[in-house]
Amino acid sequence: MKSSITYCPVGSVEGIGASAHYLQFERWGVLLDAGLDPHHYSAREALPAYDLLNGRPVNALVMSHAHLDHIGSLPVALRNFPQARVYMTPATVALTDQLLYHYVQVQRKKEGKRFEPLYNEPYLESIRFIYQGFDYESPFPLHGQEASGLQFTFYDAGHILGSAGVLIEWRGSRVFYTGNTRKSAQFILKGARYPVERVDALITEATYGANSAAEHVRRSAEVKRFAKQIGERLKMGGIVLLPVFALGRTQEMIAMIHQLRVKNRIPVAPIYITGMGLKINKIYDRLLHKMYPDFKAGTLRAMTFDRWQQGRKLRGPAILLATSGMMLPGTASFEFAQALAANPRNAVYFVGYADPDTPGGLFRQQKHEELKTTFGLEEIACQVEIFQFSAHSHRRDLLAMIERLRPRKVIFTHGERAALEWMEENTRKILPKADTLIPRQGEWYPLFG
Ligand SMILES: [Zn+2]
Ligand SMILES: [Zn+2]
Structure with a gap:
């Protein structure tokens, strides 16, 4: 008879929302991730429902990686659970610091006097020393509560720098x-590693569960298609916009475009980057070599690109790497799209994930009528292309991981409804005896016992 473990998704399950998963091991509690919902970053409803944990133990906050949908409400969680240890990888410590400060500054600029911050810079300053960094595949206990018998181990998740x-x-x-998680290598990151031995329960992401295209794509063929398409646009004098997350996608795309340029596979044109991508580049350059001692592709610092200067006139040919990846209103990628979408010489290339209900998602689905309203444009005439350069595993890779880990219980999160359902249905085919679950926020589920 195993001891009892209880699970509750405190944050969102469907789509890309505020990730936060609570596990109770009898007298001890662990929160996996403390995210913010990117659909309404500034508002209280972006928070996970931390109230659900009133009266429950929270001894550790364990962060998987530094994207805001996973760490954005960490300061709020720490205020609620001040006794908790905070664990992440050393690269995630560095990135979290950067991302949280940036988040506060951007929201303040955007909202001005209306801004009611969830936390502010002095508070961030007061908690940053609490974060503890542990390397991949180096087990560590719950400090101060060793009697709990809990042990944690990070595995390289292959998603962004430091992801675990x-x-x-x-x-x-x-x-x-x-x-x-991403199983196969990206341009900078290597693929994910998973525990060798089987696990009893698995909580897995399902981002690409509804994407049948991604699983058939060969990366070299996709790079070739990208080079050809972008080459044609640039020769026409067009502006090509890549909406990207500042952390991860930006660095991967810089590396790819740089390679293409060095090999003369795309015409020479200015490449601009907005936002804090440059600050994150520095962290990549500082820490990547510690993670991958054999990394030989050089530094991002040495690659070709310029910072976008506010107020500069948009003029083609040019490549723009702009946040946010989902083109949320008020962000640089949204404004660029508004400025260039009516001109057929220009293009918007999607190189990562966007929720279907975001402006980025509308573009990906070619919903022109809704786009015209969203952007206030008479027509959407630019070229739109989707490239499969994701930082997430495609669904067959997720299934292969599940099959190898052979869990008795599988919980699906971090995907739209269709993605969660596809993953559940297909997991049942490969592991008929496993108990599968698409959980609901705020519900309590016994894992075993
Ligand atoms: Zn992420
Ligand atoms: Zn995420």
Whole structure:
């Protein structure tokens, strides 16, 4: 008879929302991720429902990676659970610091006097020393509560710098949380690693569960298609916009475009980057070599691009890498799209994930009528292309991971409804005896016992 473990999704399950998963191991509690919902970053409703944990133990906050949908409400969680330890990888410590400060500054600029911050810079200053960094595949206990018998191990998740899957071992049970994961290599990052031995329960992301195109794509063929398409646009004098997350996608795309340029596979044109991508580049340059001692592609610092200067006139040919990846209103990528979408010489290329209900998602689905209203344009005439350069595993890779880990219980999160359902249905085919679950926010589920 195994000891009892209880699970509750405190944040969102469907789509890309505020990730936050609570596990209770009898007298001890662990929160995996403390995210903010990117659809309404500034508002209280962006928070996970931390009230659900009133009266429950929270001894550790374990962060999978530094994207805001996973760490954006960490300061709020720490205020609610001041006794908790905070664990992440050393690169996630560096990135979290950067991302949280930036988040506060951007929201303040955007909202001015109306801004009611969830937290501010002095508070961030007061908590940053609490974050503890642990390397991949180096187990560590719950400090100060060693009697709990809890042990944590990070595994390289292959998603962004520092991203980790989290293995929790407790009294003979093994629970693995994938965080956001990518099995195969990207341009900079190597692919994910997973525990060698089977696990009892698995909480997995399902971002690309509804995407049948991604699983058939060969990266070299996709790079070739990208080079050809972007080459044609640039020769026409067009502006090509890539909406990207500042953390991860930006660095991967710089690396790819730089390679193409060095090999003369695309015409020479200015490449501009907005936002804090440059600050994150520095962290990549500083820490990447510690993670991958054999990394030989050089530094981002040495690659070709310029910072976008506010007020500069948009003029083609040019490549623009602009945040946010989902083109949320008020962001640079939204404003650029508004300025260039009516001209057929220009193009918008999607190189990462966008929720279907975001402006980026509308573009990807070619919903022209809705786009015209969203952007206030008479017509959408620019070229729109989707490239499969994701930082997430495609669904067949997720299934292969599940099959290898052979969990008795599989929980699906971080995907739209269709994605969660596809993953559940297909997991049942490969592991008919496993108990599968698409959980609901705020519900409590016994894992075992
Ligand atoms: Zn992520
Ligand atoms: Zn995420």
